[in-house]
Structures are given as C-alpha cells and as structure tokens.
Amino acid sequence: MEQAWIHIRGIVQGVGFRPFVHKLVRERGLFGNIKNTSSGVELELEGEREALERFAEELPRRAPKLAVIEELTVEYSDELRGYAEFRILDSKTELLRDTLISPDICICDDCLRELRDPADRRYRYPFINCTNCGPRFTIIRDVPYDRAKTSMAAFPMCPDCEREYHDIENRRYHAQPDCCPKCGPEVFYLDKDGQRVAGDAIELARDALKAGQIVAVKGLGGIHLACRCDEPEIARTLRLRKQRDEKPFAVMCRDADCTRKICELSEDEQGVLESFRRPIVLLKKREPGLWHLSENARMGVMLPYTPLHVLLFGNDIDMLVMTSANLSDTPMLTDNREAVKALCGIADGFLLHDRDIQTRCDDSLCWVLDGQEYFARRSRGYVPFPVRLDRELSPILACGAEQKASFCLSRGSYAFSSQHIGDLKNMETFDAYSGQIAHFERLFDIHPRAIACDLHPDYLSTEYAADRAERENIPLIRVQHHHAHLAACMADNGVSEKLIGLVWDGTGLGTDGSSWGAECLIGDFKDFERFGSIRPIPLIGGDLVTKEPDRVAFALLHDAGLDTTGIENAALFEKMLSAGLNCPLSSGMGRLFDGVAALLGIKSQCSYEGQGAVLLEAAAAEDNGVFPGMLAGSPLRFDWREMIREMVMQRNRGESPDVLAARFMNTLIEMAVQQCRAARETSAISTVALSGGSFQNMYIMTRLPARLEGEGFRVLRHRRISCNDEGLSLGQLMIAQAAIEGL
Ligand code: ZN
Ligand code: ZN
Numbered sequence: 001m002e003q004a005w006i007h008i009r010g011i012v013q014g015v016g017f018r019p020f021v022h023k024l025v026r027e028r029g030l031f032g033n034i035k036n037t038s039s040g041v042e043l044e045l046e047g048e049r050e051a052l053e054r055f056a057e058e059l060p061r062r063a064p065k066l067a068v069i070e071e072l073t074v075e076y077s078d079e080l081r082g083y084a085e086f087r088i089l090d091s092k093t094e095l096l097r098d099t100l101i102s103p104d105i106c107i108c109d110d111c112l113r114e115l116r117d118p119a120d121r122r123y124r125y126p127f128i129n130c131t132n133c134g135p136r137f138t139i140i141r142d143v144p145y146d147r148a149k150t151s152m153a154a155f156p157m158c159p160d161c162e163r164e165y166h167d168i169e170n171r172r173y174h175a176q177p178d179c180c181p182k183c184g185p186e187v188f189y190l191d192k193d194g195q196r197v198a199g200d201a202i203e204l205a206r207d208a209l210k211a212g213q214i215v216a217v218k219g220l221g222g223i224h225l226a227c228r229c230d231e232p233e234i235a236r237t238l239r240l241r242k243q244r245d246e247k248p249f250a251v252m253c254r255d256a257d258c259t260r261k262i263c264e265l266s267e268d269e270q271g272v273l274e275s276f277r278r279p280i281v282l283l284k285k286r287e288p289g290l291w292h293l294s295e296n297a298r299m300g301v302m303l304p305y306t307p308l309h310v311l312l313f314g315n316d317i318d319m320l321v322m323t324s325a326n327l328s329d330t331p332m333l334t335d336n337r338e339a340v341k342a343l344c345g346i347a348d349g350f351l352l353h354d355r356d357i358q359t360r361c362d363d364s365l366c367w368v369l370d371g372q373e374y375f376a377r378r379s380r381g382y383v384p385f386p387v388r389l390d391r392e393l394s395p396i397l398a399c400g401a402e403q404k405a406s407f408c409l410s411r412g413s414y415a416f417s418s419q420h421i422g423d424l425k426n427m428e429t430f431d432a433y434s435g436q437i438a439h440f441e442r443l444f445d446i447h448p449r450a451i452a453c454d455l456h457p458d459y460l461s462t463e464y465a466a467d468r469a470e471r472e473n474i475p476l477i478r479v480q481h482h483h484a485h486l487a488a489c490m491a492d493n494g495v496s497e498k499l500i501g502l503v504w505d506g507t508g509l510g511t512d513g514s515s516w517g518a519e520c521l522i523g524d525f526k527d528f529e530r531f532g533s534i535r536p537i538p539l540i541g542g543d544l545v546t547k548e549p550d551r552v553a554f555a556l557l558h559d560a561g562l563d564t565t566g567i568e569n570a571a572l573f574e575k576m577l578s579a580g581l582n583c584p585l586s587s588g589m590g591r592l593f594d595g596v597a598a599l600l601g602i603k604s605q606c607s608y609e610g611q612g613a614v615l616l617e618a619a620a621a622e623d624n625g626v627f628p629g630m631l632a633g634s635p636l637r638f639d640w641r642e643m644i645r646e647m648v649m650q651r652n653r654g655e656s657p658d659v660l661a662a663r664f665m666n667t668l669i670e671m672a673v674q675q676c677r678a679a680r681e682t683s684a685i686s687t688v689a690l691s692g693g694s695f696q697n698m699y700i701m702t703r704l705p706a707r708l709e710g711e712g713f714r715v716l717r718h719r720r721i722s723c724n725d726e727g728l729s730l731g732q733l734m735i736a737q738a739a740i741e742g743l
C-alpha cells in the first residue's frame with residue numbers, strides 16, 4: 001500500500017469533476033479524499049501502487065469533456081493514513097478567486113435525450129442543463145461560481161432539483177444553473193408591440209417564422225434576429241429594417257445534414273461545427289449559393305446550441321438566418337425591455353425568457369484550417385478560457401486597438417482575453433468595453449500594475465488607457481500596432497525568440513507617424529525593426545477610401561502612370577493629389593486589396609470594412625500566373641506599379657477579373673517570399689510569423705505557409721486567438737511585460 005497526493009490545475013470546478021473522480025476511485029478500489037483548492041483540486045488516495053498509477057494515468061483521459069486539465073502532479077509516499085472510504089471534503093479555499101471559469105457550452109446528448117422524452121420531467125423544457133452543458137460565463141455575476149452569484153439566483157431550486165444537486169451519483173451534482181419547469185426560468189412570446197401572446201411560446205415563434213416573419217430570439221450571450229433563409233424577399237426586408245446593406249448574415253442549420261444542403265462540409269469542418277463550443281464556421285457555399293444572405297463565397301453556419309434553439313427548429317425547420325440583434329454597430333442586445341424598444345419596427349415578434357444575460361457574448365466565428373479553428377472572432381464557447389503562456393507575467397491590462405476591440409489581462413502564466421466587443425466608435429460600445437474590463441478584473445481578481453495601449457492617440461481604447469494610467473499612477477506602455485500583432489502571434493505559439501513577422505492589415509499608426517499595414521518586421525517582445533513594406537499609396541480623402549475604393553484605384557493608376565479617365569471624379573482626385581490635399585500616405589495591405597478590387601470591377605463602393613478584399617478572394621479563379629514586381633529600398637518595399645501596369649494591360653486584353661484576382665494574390669505571395677528571403681539573409685532568422693487581418697484570406701492562408709515552408713522557413717500562424725485586431729491585445733501585453741522588465 002502507498003499514498004498518492006495528486007494536484008490538478010485547470011477548469012475542474014463546476015464541470016462534474018468530483019463525481020467523475022468519485023466513480024473512478026470506486027472502480028479502482030481506492031480510498032481517500034478530494035477537495036477543491038484555490039487553483040484546482042487536490043486528491044489524497046491510498047491503495048496499491050499499480051492501482052494508483054493506473055488511476056493517475058486514466059484520470060486525464062476519461063475526465064468530463066468540460067474539464068480542462070492544465071497540469072497534473074503526483075507524489076507518492078509510504079506514510080499511510082489508513083483511509084477506509086472516499087470522501088469529498090468541503091474547503092474554505094473554494095472561496096478564493098483563483099479558479100478558471102468555464103465558457104458557455106451547448107446542450108449535451110444526455111440533456112437532448114431528456115428534452116425529447118415525454119416521460120421526463122424536463123420534457124421540452126428550454127432551460128434543461130447539467131454539469132456537462134449549459135450557460136456559464138454569460139450568467140456569472142461574480143465568483144465563487146455558485147447559483148447565488150449567477151442570474152439563476154432569482155430561481156430557488158425545487159426539492160427535486162435540490163435532491164439532484166446534492167446527489168453525487170447524479171449528472172446534475174453541483175450544476176449551478178440546474179432547474180426544471182417547476183422552479184426555473186420560463187419562455188414567452190411577445191407580439192411586435194411587446195404584448196404577451198397567450199399560448200405555447202415556442203410554437204408561436206415557429207409559426208411566425210414559417211409564415212415569413214422576423215423573430216427576435218434570446219440566446220445565451222445575446223439576442224438574435226431570426227427569419228427564413230429561402231425567400232430573398234424576407235432577407236431583403238430584414239436588411240432594410242436593420243439598415244444592414246450588404247453584410248453577410250449567419251445561418252443556423254438544424255444539423256450537419258441540413259448544412260450540407262447549402263455548404264460543402266469536410267470531416268474537419270463538421271468536427272468543429274458540431275463541437276460543444278458551437279462557433280459559426282465559415283464554409284464554402286454550394287449552388288445555388290443563397291446569395292441574398294451572403295455575397296461571400298463562404299457562408300457562416302452554426303448549429304443550435306441551446307435547448308431553446310433545438311425546440312425552435314423542431315424536426316421540420318432546416319435552417320434560419322440568425323443574425324445578432326443590434327442597431328448600427330452598437331453591441332448586441334441582451335435585455336428584454338431594451339430589445340422590445342430597440343427592435344420596434346424590426347422584429348415581428350419576440351421569443352424571450354426571464355433568465356437575465358449577465359454578460360454579453362457574441363457568437364464565435366472561424367474557419368477550419370488544419371483541422372482546427374482559425375478565428376475571425378473568439379468569443380462564445382471559448383471566452384473566458386485563458387491563453388496559457390510560457391512565462392509568468394505581472395498583472396497588466398492591454399487595451400487593444402479600435403476595430404474589433406478586445407482587451408487582455410494577465411495573471412501569472414494566464415492571459416485572459418475578452419470576448420468580442422465591437423468597433424470602439426460609439427459610446428454604447430465604449431461603455432460595454434469599460435464595463436467588461438471591470439467585470440474581468442473582479443472575476444479574476446486582477447489589479448493591473450501597468451497598462452498597454454496602441455500608439456494611436458485617437459483610439460477610445462488609448463484614451464481609456466491613458467486616463468486610467470494617470471489616475472492610478474501606473475506605467476502606460478504605448479505599443480506600435482504591427483509590433484503588437486507580431487508579438488500576439490509569438491505568444492499564441494509560445495515562442496519568444498526574434499522572428500520575421502509578416503503583418504498585413506488595413507491600417508495601424510507607424511512609428512514615423514504614417515499609416516502602416518503591409519509590414520515585414522524583424523523583432524521580438526522587446527523591440528522590432530521595419531525591414532520591409534510596400535510602396536505607400538496616397539489615400540485621396542483619407543478615411544473615405546475604405547468606403548470608396550475607387551479613390552485607391554485612381555491613386556494606383558495615377559502612380560503607375562496609367563490612364564485614369566475611366567474613373568468617376570478623376571479630375572477632382574487629380575486636383576486633390578497634386579495639391580496634396582487630404583491625401584495621407586498608407587502602406588496598408590487592405591488598401592491595396594481595395595484598390596485592386598475596384599480596378600478589376602469587383603467592388604467600387606464598399607458598405608463595410610474589408611468588403612473589397614473579401615469579394616476579391618471570392619472571385620479568384622484557379623490560376624498560377626504571377627505579375628512582375630520589384631523590391632527596393634530600405635525598408636525593402638514592394639513596388640506595385642509594374643504589377644498594376646501588367647494587370648491593367650491584361651484586363652484590357654480581355655482577361656477575366658477572376659483570373660487577375662488570383663494573379664494579384666499570387667504576386668503578393670511571391671513578394672512575401674522574397675521579402676522573407678531577404679530578411680533571412682540579413683538576420684539569419686528563418687521563422688516567419690503571420691499576423692494581421694489580411695491573413696483572414698483563405699486563398700493566401702492555404703498557399704503562403706506551404707510556399708514559405710518549401711523555402712525552408714518555419715511558419716507560425718495564429719491558433720488560439722484571432723489574427724485580426726481582436727488578437728492584438730495579447731501582443732501588447734507581452735510587449736508591456738518586456739518593457740517593465742527592462743525598466
Ligand atoms: Zn447536459
Ligand atoms: Zn426544479
């Protein structure tokens with residue numbers, strides 16, 4: 001006989017871990033106890049050495065699916081206490097704020113079975129859940145995680161639920177949101193004026209949807225607008241009412257088979273689509289393409305994740321538009337009363353319930369690359385699970401940028417990245433942003449001792465950071481935008497040595513005061529140099545160019561010495577350019593994409609950021625052609641003028657825009673490879689990190705890494721966080737830490 005002392009760190013509380021251990025201990029014939037600690041759980045077990053070893057080996061393999069074991073240590077000793085039973089100990093340390101909080105998880109198979117079982121007491125109950133599934137992050141007000149500190153506090157358990165809650169053999173042992181029709185929340189249906197309609201709320205909503213109406217549906221982290229997918233007229237009405245001109249709508253499909261009716265679905269993609277995190281997956285569309293829902297070649301699809309969604313679909317609705325309910329770029333609605341007010345004239349009905357959404361959390365959005373999520377938005381289902389770092393950090397708050405705002409807080413070797421917040425361009429979004437920072441700091445007990453922000457002085461996030469740093473008298477570290485992207489990719493991959501970073505995005509303030517965005521950097525957390533870039537493009541009319549890429553097309557043609565008379569307002573642009581009137585220079589990759597999309601006639605007026613790039617990627621044919629290009633100067637700039645000349649010549653010769661779009665991206669890939677080769681020659685570094693929003697381009701992401709690897713480079717890309725500005729706060733965090741260490 002021996003004793004084993006086992007300590008486990010990670011998400012092991014509130015996920016059915018102790019009942020699982022209880023069962024496994026019994027199977028192995030061991031005795032001892034288990035208790036929650038500030039960082040996980042601690043086990044003291046006695047038995048034969050072999051049985052103890054088997055137990056320690058099996059534990060991580062068989063752990064409940066929501067449990068995340070970050071670390072497991074075992075110590076053996078001969079000192080026996082002579083346990084004769086296995087006990088679950090109560091511990092005061094449970095009250096410490098050092099544990100991790102689980103993200104929200106989709107309904108599990110066991111609950112699904114009960115939901116459909118007429119004999120079950122939770123038959124068709126839209127809030128069914130257990131320790132393996134249900135809401136977490138979105139209902140938690142404070143820690144420690146127990147019912148009183150969640151939005152379930154308003155619903156005292158009935159005796160039946162209470163019994164399950166205390167029964168270690170039960171699937172709902174210590175499931176904080178556990179409830180039933182007798183004691184839990186209830187769902188109701190309101191008409192367009194917010195008046196309650198008598199009858200089965202879910203059936204009322206289903207009837208309204210089938211009849212072609214637009215229905216607001218309360219989900220886990222916010223309220224959606226739902227409607228039928230098959231009628232272009234309905235989608236048009238929704239667009240009109242929501243003033244959402246051309247942005248794609250996401251779709252919720254009943255299951256994988258329904259998804260296959262509209263999209264291609266690989267085994268890997270199906271795996272992510274059906275995973276318990278239930279992100280929106282960007283899938284290749286199949287004909288006829290549902291172009292009225294999305295002009296993109298890909299469609300964002302997710303599966304039902306709450307029991308309410310499951311009941312809403314029943315077995316006869318295949319798919320529904322499911323788009324966030326919000327108004328003109330403000331955060332997604334979460335509150336019943338506000339929703340009824342704000343969606344007046346937009347929704348024809350409301351399927352709501354009386355469980356409050358404590359924390360807003362938008363749907364996550366990703367592609368599937370090498371079998372894994374490649375994030376455009378890391379939010380519901382993933383947040384607030386931290387990114388584990390390879391080092392310990394001081395408590396720092398990193399404030400992110402402006403678009404796709406996010407923040408990041410460090411505690412020990414964890415970085416807690418926020419959920420999707422939105423573009424920090426209005427007060428509503430700013431309030432959500434500052435409110436979430438306060439919520440995270442309380443939840444994870446973090447008191448920042450330094451603050452990091454972007455170099456751009458006009459971002460609301462920078463103002464917030466500067467203001468707090470001054471008020472709290474702590475250091476403020478301003479981080480160059482693309483340096484932060486590079487550092488984010490390094491931290492995402494757990495490396496800290498000096499790298500080559502290809503950072504391509506729309507815009508970010510450079511250290512020279514100009515706008516950067518197609519950068520080849522060499523650097524680490526401490527420092528960086530701008531090794532390469534592209535020839536700057538004059539932005540005629542400044543920010544206007546993102547909406548009117550024609551202006552960029554004009555600048556490209558003009559600079560390449562080509563005829564510009566085909567472009568509307570050419571005379572005006574010419575005048576502005578020669579007078580240098582509001583024509584700041586930018587080396588943004590996003591701008592080059594916009595300009596080329598306009599030149600090729602793919603998109604000349606944009607209604608949302610990056611639209612030109614998305615459509616250019618969608619248009620690209622299979623073609624291996626490359627345009628000529630030249631790299632020169634220091635920084636080593638890609639001179640795109642020769643490329644533009646050749647492109648225009650081929651266009652005038654009648655080559656199709658689809659082929660030219662492919663050749664344009666092939667040229668960028670060649671340019672990148674040449675830049676990296678030159679960078680390797682001067683630095684002897686052969687690892688390349690890819691970061692920035694332009695790497696949301698799957699044409700490039702499925703080609704550039706392989707091409708670089710063929711040249712002997714090791715390629716790092718984002719894996720755990722988004723490659724766009726949402727992921728940038730993690731990089732700011734790492735750079736701030738390095739700056740503090742250097743002080
Ligand atoms: Zn469940
Ligand atoms: Zn109950």
Ligand code: FE
Pocket residue numbers: 481485505506507508692693724725
């Ligand atoms: Fe960026």
